[in-house]
Amino acid sequence: MTIIQFPKDMKWGVATASYQIEGAANEGGRGTSIWDTFSKTPGKVVNGDNGDVACGSYHKYEEDIEIMDDLGVDFYRFSVAWPRIFPEGTGEVNQEGLDYYHNLVDRLLEKGIEPMCTLYHWDLPQALQDKGGWDNRETIEAFLQYAELMFKEFEGKIKHWITFNEPWCVSFLSNYVGAHAPGNNDLQLAMNVAHHLLVAHGKTVIRFRELGIKGQIGYAPNVEWNEPYSNKEEDIDACKRVNGYFMDWFFDPVFKGTYPDFMVKWFEEKGAVLQIEEGDMEIISQPIDFLGINYYSGGVGRYKENEGLFDHEKVDAGYLKTDIGWNIYPEGFYKVLTHINENYGNVPIYITENGACINDGVENGEVKDDRRTDYLKQHLVALQRSIESGVNIKGYLTWSLLDNFEWAEGYTMRFGIVHVNYRTLERTKKDSFYWYKQTVANNFFEV
């Protein structure tokens, strides 16, 4: 038996996001988001699923907090639906929206659970999309107005703020690949969106500091690790490009004040040119207090001429996979965290998402999701290894508390440690919930 022991100040939590769990899409004065529009566009989401009801957490948040209280977590990471605060993106503030999040945060604080608030977890007000969305630099100012209102409104209650969740998903997945809202297929557009997100991030950090808000602010990029299949230069370079796409493109501007040159040149050859305005890079590279990291998977890849955007193909090396088809690759978690530490410094890191899609259902009132528990164990070993290697890990928040709306996969893919019956909205704690509860309580586990 091996005891995997975490530092005594290690924090533990769970994560969710507004569009994925709240429901009540037409209640409380909420405006329309791009995910309402996208999910109701035929063919975009499996089974035509949408977030109208989701987990019903808008009305069931107190029950969800009781579950978190039982779990014993330090943090609850949630996101605010911008359209609940500014239904049209800017202009009139919706007091009912603010009231909802005050009730949520107050209840968390009563239970001794720290709120970690993501300002943007993909649900852009449709009214802003109608004016160009993140391709329009005016959206940067709209976001800044929203963020400033939230900072002032929740001053003293929320002390951990995340500007953007997974800017790669918001930019390239949503505007080049087209798999997420608003569903464009334009590399230049995606590059513009990525840049504007980073400028909005930097401006928000500056405003947070100017306002003297007590607390910490960061952002939460998603990362994956692509390991070269061989030590051939062409395989190494191909994986460097893909890792550059997911990571360097969103880390270098913030931590180094520049885009990675090898990627700039590669994108230029693909016809996409950076459109940087005077002062942008200084704004983007404002020091942050912590880095959120969302890690799920990775694998091996190799060079393949004219394959995809980067002359790269993933190689199925026979790794076990989760039910969404992603490799179970804990080695990649260790590699990406040590890579970040070596390349971007000893920045405090919260793992803001890590978890597995395991679709086991309820049988006799239980969910025997041993594969999820195994995934968590393997990735927490990798995390502890990274701590031993000097990575400045402050906490771990698993994705997700609840099964929820998994974007283009709808409700077919379950990431929760708590099962949700989408017909009755009944919650059922899974076996992994009890394992995680014990690990949180002990701050160690046995392998």
Ligand SMILES: CCOCCOc1ccc(-c2cn(C[C@@H]3NC[C@@H](O)[C@H]3O)nn2)cc1
């Ligand atoms: C090249 C073609 O690709 C098509 C699909 O490509 C992707 C990539 C990545 C994802 C993805 C989903 N998640 C989990 C979420 N993180 C935030 C939270 O909301 C979770 O629900 N992380 N990454 C989905 C689809």
